[in-house]
Amino acid sequence: xxxxxxxxxxxxxxxxxxxxxxxxxxxxxxxxxxxxxxxxxxxxxxxxxxxxxxxxxxxxxxxxxxxxxxxxxxxxxxxxxxxxxxxxxxxxxxxxxxxxxxxxxxxxxxxxxxxxxxxxxxxxxxxxxxxxxxxxxxxxxxxxxxxxxxxxxxxxxxxxxxxxxxxxxxxxxxxxxxxxxxxxxxxxxxxxxxxxxxxxxxxxxxxxxxxxxxxxxxxxxxxxxxxxxxxxxxxxxxxxxxxxxxxxxxxxxxxxxxxxxxxxxxxxxxxxxxxxxxxxxxxxxxxxxxxxx
Amino acid sequence: xxxxxxxxxxxxxxxxxxxxxxxxxxxxxxxxxxxxxxxxxxxxxxxxxxxxxxxxxxxxxxxxxxxxxxxxxxxxxxxxxxxxxxxxxxxxxxxxxxxxxxxxxxxxxxxxxxxxxxxxxxxxxxxxxxxxxxxxxxxxxxxxxxxxxxxxxxxxxxxxxxxxxxxxxxxxxxxxxxxxxxxxxxxxxxxxxxxxxxxxxxxxxxxxxxxxxxxxxxxxxxxxxxxxxxxxxxxxxxxxxxxxxxxxxxxxxxxxxxxxxxxxx
Numbered sequence: 001x002x003x004x005x006x007x008x009x010x011x012x013x014x015x016x017x018x019x020x021x022x023x024x025x026x027x028x029x030x031x032x033x034x035x036x037x038x039x040x041x042x043x044x045x046x047x048x049x050x051x052x053x054x055x056x057x058x059x060x061x062x063x064x065x066x067x068x069x070x071x072x073x074x075x076x077x078x079x080x081x082x083x084x085x086x087x088x089x090x091x092x093x094x095x096x097x098x099x100x101x102x103x104x105x106x107x108x109x110x111x112x113x114x115x116x117x118x119x120x121x122x123x124x125x126x127x128x129x130x131x132x133x134x135x136x137x138x139x140x141x142x143x144x145x146x147x148x149x150x151x152x153x154x155x156x157x158x159x160x161x162x163x164x165x166x167x168x169x170x171x172x173x174x175x176x177x178x179x180x181x182x183x184x185x186x187x188x189x190x191x192x193x194x195x196x197x198x199x200x201x202x203x204x205x206x207x208x209x210x211x212x213x214x215x216x217x218x219x220x221x222x223x224x225x226x227x228x229x230x231x232x233x234x235x236x237x238x239x240x241x242x243x244x245x246x247x248x249x250x251x252x253x254x255x256x257x258x259x260x261x262x263x264x265x266x267x268x269x270x271x272x273x274x275x276x277x278x279x280x281x282x283x284x285x286x287x288x289x290x291x292x293x
Numbered sequence: 294x295x296x297x298x299x300x301x302x303x304x305x306x307x308x309x310x311x312x313x314x315x316x317x318x319x320x321x322x323x324x325x326x327x328x329x330x331x332x333x334x335x336x337x338x339x340x341x342x343x344x345x346x347x348x349x350x351x352x353x354x355x356x357x358x359x360x361x362x363x364x365x366x367x368x369x370x371x372x373x374x375x376x377x378x379x380x381x382x383x384x385x386x387x388x389x390x391x392x393x394x395x396x397x398x399x400x401x402x403x404x405x406x407x408x409x410x411x412x413x414x415x416x417x418x419x420x421x422x423x424x425x426x427x428x429x430x431x432x433x434x435x436x437x438x439x440x441x442x443x444x445x446x447x448x449x450x451x452x453x454x455x456x457x458x459x460x461x462x463x464x465x466x467x468x469x470x471x472x473x474x475x476x477x478x479x480x481x482x483x484x485x486x487x488x489x490x491x492x493x494x495x496x497x498x499x500x501x502x503x504x505x506x507x508x509x510x511x512x513x514x515x516x517x518x519x520x521x522x523x524x525x526x527x528x529x530x531x532x533x534x535x536x537x538x539x540x541x542x543x544x545x546x547x548x549x550x551x552x553x554x555x556x557x558x
Contacts, residue, residue, distance in 0.1 A: 181380045182386065184355075184357055185380075185384060185397075188355050188356065188373075188376065188378055189398050189402075190374060190401065195400075195401055199386075199401070203386065203389075284388075285387045285429050285430070285431060
């Protein structure tokens, strides 16, 4: 077999010596990869820092009052000063979000399994699931707080309604999308319903479920915050949303920003955690976790 | 059963298909009056153009659907519960390692992994993959995945192995290598195989009986006996007899295609 190099950059056999062979194109790509590796972290951080700096300058240049728009530094110092109150509220919000997500996972997966075992169950109950999903939570929440005495349960219910649907929908889809040849194979080996569910359908549904979990995590937080806005009552045991409302009434804008910052950070952490779980569960086998070679 | 050698008659029958018809939706005749006797140690190829019902025949035997007319009779201790299957795709569970994939038939029978570990590793050794027991399917090449699939089909030592165009999606070199290996496996295990293919050469190379099928309606139009005994060496591929049989089979396949055109016209 003879190979002809017609690109001028290709070195001749003499120039190559015995070292590793890199042509110019490969070197260029390797350099690009190295730069991208660094830029991946540096660029977003720089832009974020610039945006915060510009926010600060905007306030200073225009002499904006802190009760209209506080400087970023003031937000941070308020966060530290009010940490006792805010951290209490953060804990409450986290609790509701976490519990709602846990119940959404159990309820969503449980219902999806039920649907996959019985077509009739799916026909009967999926309209309810859809109606709950498409009706905006703000419009259901006031009713919930009328009927449910316990405030915590009410909040939990609201957050759960928002969070459970993506898990249900995704898991249901996943349970149905196992490879049809594998399904035939299970039939040939006389697998029973449970074996089919445990060894075929649940593993096939795992990537879909984890996709749903990522969405549900964010939605549980949104549900918890929205519900608290509607519930409106304060005092001990109120979450971050109430602190924002309260600070708004009192014109404590820096505190509003501080609470907002905590909610945003919570959302980011939830997303990062669910992404990490997804990565750990799928990295060994699923297409989405593969690096192209 | 024209052309079956006395040696074949001496072997115990496993399965008889009698005048089996399969019709879909009451109008599409996928298979018409197919009869077939499978004896222990047979390697039967179902050869034909697409739409000739060869995969349908295999699915009927696997018990994935019932025949519309006719009967499938399992003989002696053989049954539809005791078969291994290899599909055109490797059909592995991507979330399970190679050994756990091969473990599947045992797992579904409720056997513990530790009690069958040796048999799993034996099957993997037979297909040359003992070093990959703990790899995931995605780490393997197409040919290697197919080998895992073959190991899974053989691991329970079933009475009958069904193969549905197992190498059709592989490149020519991998395919030839796997054909060689399948013959070697046949020699060591003595398995009974029904092999669906659309390749004349594959069918002559591997099997001792070829059923040539025609489409629309799917049916068997001729049966060719390949009188070369097992074990067959690699030199079989270059022998004169192989060439002759390939020509005969090819002619029959052409007439199968002709049959089809005749019906359409």
